[in-house]
Amino acid sequence: MKGLLFDIRHYAVHDGPGIRTTVFLKGCPLACSWCHNPESQLPATESMIINRRVGEVLHETSETVGYYSTPLEVVHEIEKSRLFFDESGGGGTFSGGEPMMQPEFMDEVLTLCKDRELHTAVDTCGYVSVETLRTIAAHTDLFLFDLKVMDLAKHIEYTGVSNHLILNNLELLVAMKKKIWLRMPVIPGVNDTPEEVAAFTELLSGLYPSVDRLFLLPYHAAAKSKYKRLGLETDKYTFSQPDTESLNTLKNTYGKIGFKVRIGG
Ligand code: SF4
Numbered sequence: 001m002k003g004l005l006f007d008i009r010h011y012a013v014h015d016g017p018g019i020r021t022t023v024f025l026k027g028c029p030l031a032c033s034w035c036h037n038p039e040s041q042l043p044a045t046e047s048m049i050i051n052r053r054v055g056e057v058l059h060e061t062s063e064t065v066g067y068y069s070t071p072l073e074v075v076h077e078i079e080k081s082r083l084f085f086d087e088s089g090g091g092g093t094f095s096g097g098e099p100m101m102q103p104e105f106m107d108e109v110l111t112l113c114k115d116r117e118l119h120t121a122v123d124t125c126g127y128v129s130v131e132t133l134r135t136i137a138a139h140t141d142l143f144l145f146d147l148k149v150m151d152l153a154k155h156i157e158y159t160g161v162s163n164h165l166i167l168n169n170l171e172l173l174v175a176m177k178k179k180i181w182l183r184m185p186v187i188p189g190v191n192d193t194p195e196e197v198a199a200f201t202e203l204l205s206g207l208y209p210s211v212d213r214l215f216l217l218p219y220h221a222a223a224k225s226k227y228k229r230l231g232l233e234t235d236k237y238t239f240s241q242p243d244t245e246s247l248n249t250l251k252n253t254y255g256k257i258g259f260k261v262r263i264g265g
Contacts, residue, residue: 001070001071001104001105001108002068002069002070002105003025003068003069003070003071003074003102003105003106003109004025004026004027004043004044004045004066004067004068004102005023005024005025005026005066005067005068005069005074006024006025006026006039006040006065006066006067006097007023007024008021008022008023008024008074008077008078009021009022009024010080010081011081011084012093014264014265015093015095015121015123015144015265016090016091016093016119016121016142016144016181017088017089017090017091017119017121017142018084018085018088018089018090018091018119019081019084019085019087019088019090020081020085020090020091020092020093020121021077021078021080021081021090021091021092021093022092022093022094022095023074023077023078023092023093023094023095023099023109024037024040024095024096024097025040025094025095025096025097025098025099025101025102025105025106026039026040026042026043026044026045026065026066026096026097027040027041027042027043027044027096027097027098027101027102028040028041028043028096028097028098028101028125029098029101029125029127029128029161030098030125030127030159030160030161031159031160032148032158032159032160032185033158033159033236033237033239034158034185034187034190034219034237034239035223036220036222036223037096037097037223037226038223038226038227038230038232039065039226039230040096040097041097043101044066045064045065045066045067046064046065046066046230047062047063047064047065048062048063048064048065048226048229048230049061049062049228049229049230050062050063050229065230071105071108071109071112072112074109075092075109075112075113075116075118078091078092078113078118079116079118082118085118085119089119090119091113091118091119091120091121091141092113092118092119092120092121093120093121093122093123093144094106094109094110094120094121094122094123095123095144096123098124098125098127098128099122099123099124099136100122100124100128100132100133100136101128103128103132103135103136106122106136107135107136107139110122110136110139110140111139113139114139119141119142120139120140120141120142121140121141121142121143121144122136122140122142122143122144123143123144123146123183124143124144124145124146125146125148125166126145126146126165126166126167126169126170127161127165127166127169128165128169130168130169130172133169133172133173134172134176137173137176137178140178141179142178142179142180142181143173143178143179143180143181144181144183145170145173145180145181145182145183146182146183146184146185147166147170147182147183147184147200147203148163148184148185148191149163149190149191149196150163150191150195150196150199150200150203151195151196151199152164154190154191154196158187158190158237167203170207174207174210174211177210180210180211180213181211181213181214181215182204182207182211182213182214182215183214183215183217183265184200184214184215184216184217185217185218185219186216186217186218186219186242186246186247186250187219187239187242188219188239188240188241188242188246189239189240190239192242192246192250197250197253200254201253201254201257204254204257204259205257208257208258208259209258212258212259212260213259213260213262214254214259214260214261214262215261215262215263215264215265216247216250216251216254216261216262216263216264217264217265218241218242218247218263218264219239219240219241219242220241221239221241247263248263251263
């Protein structure tokens, strides 16, 4: 059995506790308009244009995004940083894309991690079947659970799917007493409006204190060039970067519920 990945990064410090190795799996059931990793969305290998400067001349070539690895190969790669994990309380994080879009691979790789006493975190958009979630949760120490938009119509408009399954799965993980850190991209005009903030406040109040950590991830346009290089549409929406004042306002609002809120990953 092999999984389709597009990257493995060592020494990550924003993907869970301690120093981590983050494995990026390819394929996502959502297509968020602000996605920073558009190369993660397609569940297949694809070509991306690469510009390389040689002297004064810019050369345009293409490279393949995505490669296949066995669970054991991935675990061996994670284990290379075991010394750093032991000292920092880190481990392996699975991100993407949506890792649980490859459930058999994830089940195997997480089982191998737990056999080796490696801490495991799964970064998820929450849009997975209940059956898959239950299977994966059995070997996962921490979920980094993404919340994007509360309004149903807006969620469908900006991500392509309903948020019903996502919110139900979040409730399920809470009921299973899984450890969860919430992550929320901050997209001005989309999920920082008074209506959205009121709806998020109600949701978070219901989750607290079972869940008490929230990371606000400010939108930035750094990935725009990747869309062009993948041949994807870029001009459907234009988002701006949130300013410090509005980020601090959100931090204070959600902090008042009792959440430990951090701006950034
Ligand atoms: S869920 Fe994450 S990886 Fe998937 S499209 Fe949205 S931002 Fe991108």
